[in-house]
């Protein structure tokens with residue numbers, strides 16, 4: 385008898401797993417269902433986003449050669465100032481198209497850190513600010529951000545090529561594309577009224593120690609904003625299986641008890657809105673040993689998450705492009721195993 389049960393137990397388990405792999409159907413009821421959210425002020429379809437604009441933004445930023453935070457701010461063709469100019473041009477175009485509602489701000493500041501040789505470094509962030517219409521909420525900022533600085537293999541080298549297409553022209557392009565879609569009425573065929581203020585940010589100094597993200601939070605506080613949500617897009621460009629089903633990772637810190645926090649609640653809200661087919665919640669503040677511009681917000685107890693591609697290729701990050709064995713690559717030397 386015992387051996388008979390042992391034989392069928394795995395089959396029962398498989399059946400049970402199959403039966404309960406989906407939520408059970410709700411029992412019929414005459415009672416009204418739960419009240420669903422009434423929809424959002426501004427929504428757009430996945431098909432509304434423009435691959436052309438995103439690709440153009442990334443290519444224009446890459447064409448600056450390097451966007452190292454210690455490279456020149458004044459050379460229009462090479463260096464981080466070239467990157468800033470491309471971002472300002474894009475946001476000025478958005479502002480013109482929405483009749484000047486969006487304010488374009490170049491926020492100049494100084495920061496001192498080990499990766500600025502402990503000397504004050506001049507840095508700049510760029511913001512597109514779309515003021516909210518509700519007096520009670522217009523001083524609440526919903527922030528979308530990417531960092532436009534880049535680095536080669538040597539984090540202190542402002543001269544070497546550092547195209548940074550994935551890290552993080554891709555996240556900057558997301559921020560700018562969100563600005564285009566949400567601020568220009570005609571793009572998605574509707575006029576949106578946002579109750580809270582939307583801030584589309586492109587920040588510098590990330591690789592030198594999250595300097596631009598830290599400044600972004602300071603800027604918002606100085607201008608009297610509360611932070612409703614901060615959505616950091618960092619390394620969101622690579623696709624190992626184009627067209628295949630994959631989900632962007634959403635990192636959220638768990639707060640003091642490791643389980644619940646404004647950031648975790650924000651991550652859950654994102655999953656509710658986007659659906660599990662499109663995002664994968666990772667209950668960590670960031671990847672192991674890595675960080676991003678959301679962290680200064682997380683440390684301040686605010687709702688902030690990081691979006692990163694599903695399978696990160698570390699060969700895309702922080703590598704000086706070079707020719708190896710006759711072929712052009714940005715890969716590190718392969719070890720013989």
Ligand SMILES: [Zn+2]
Nearest residue numbers: 551552618619
């Ligand atoms: Zn990055």
